[in-house]
Amino acid sequence: xxxxxxxxxxxxxxxxxxxxxxxxxxxxxxxxxxxxxxxxxxxxxxxxxxxxxxxxxxxxxxxxxxxxxxxxxxxxxxxxxxxxxxxxxxxxxxxxxxxxxxxxxxxxxxxxxxxxx
Amino acid sequence: xxxxxxxxxxxxxxxxxxxxxxxxxxxxxxxxxxxxxxxxxxxxxxxxxxxxxxxxxxxxxxxxxxxxxxxxxxxxxxxxxxxxxxxxxxxxxxxxxxxxxxxxxxxxxxxxxx
Numbered sequence: 699x700x701x702x703x704x705x706x707x708x709x710x711x712x713x714x715x716x717x718x719x720x721x722x723x724x725x726x727x728x729x730x731x732x733x734x735x736x737x738x739x740x741x742x743x744x745x746x747x748x749x750x751x752x753x754x755x756x757x758x759x760x761x762x763x764x765x766x767x768x769x770x771x772x773x774x775x776x777x778x779x780x781x782x783x784x785x786x787x788x789x790x791x792x793x794x795x796x797x798x799x800x801x802x803x804x805x806x807x808x809x810x811x812x813x814x815x
Numbered sequence: 816x817x818x819x820x821x822x823x824x825x826x827x828x829x830x831x832x833x834x835x836x837x838x839x840x841x842x843x844x845x846x847x848x849x850x851x852x853x854x855x856x857x858x859x860x861x862x863x864x865x866x867x868x869x870x871x872x873x874x875x876x877x878x879x880x881x882x883x884x885x886x887x888x889x890x891x892x893x894x895x896x897x898x899x900x901x902x903x904x905x906x907x908x909x910x911x912x913x914x915x916x917x918x919x920x921x922x923x924x925x926x927x928x929x
Binding site: 740742743744803806808 | 849851853857858859860861864874905907918920921922923
């Protein structure tokens with residue numbers, strides 16, 4: 699069965715600090731990888747996704763993630779965080795199939811990011 | 816454009832009372848529909864998914880049930896709520912053509928069972 703591990707429960711940074719949130723998954727086949735963000739009081743939104751091709755994926759708001767297949771990892775990075783990045787971040791994975799149960803997203807437990815102004 | 820509506824936003828219910836949360840999708844047809852729960856400290860857990868009207872699959876055994884009476888309507892229910900049913904419930908949809916097209920989430924319902 700697929701599973702997703704996010705290493706940090708709560709990360710506290712000052713503005714302009716660099717960010718890296720870890721995400722590891724367990725699944726031996728083709729995977730699609732996602733990072734979602736949930737700002738306080740708002741919807742869960744897609745930050746970026748990886749399906750194939752360049753393992754370095756760029757998303758919205760200056761975020762990027764790198765897929766390292768050999769490490770089963772998909773870490774999220776941002777060179778310089780802002781106070782507005784305070785949110786909860788979820789890594790998710792699904793098997794590279796179409797529809798049905800194989801298409802379901804498996805989420806990590808999430809990482810709360812608090813950015814101090 | 817496609818939108819997803821979920822209500823109510825917050826709900827406080829006593830133990831043993833029934834539950835009905837509704838989710839509707841606009842602007843698409845034959846979506847895959849999902850109910851997720853985000854319990855404190857436990858991340859997002861898939862509860863139910865549906866690939867068509869009347870087709871419901873349950874991912875985990877629990878006190879809840881789901882129904883899909885119409886193509887773009889997904890309902891989460893319980894006959895008798897437990898304290899452990901408290902959490903944040905999210906409805907989501909994606910294209911029936913496959914998960915590669917991404918998921919869109921509703922705004923969620925925060926349920927507190929007292």
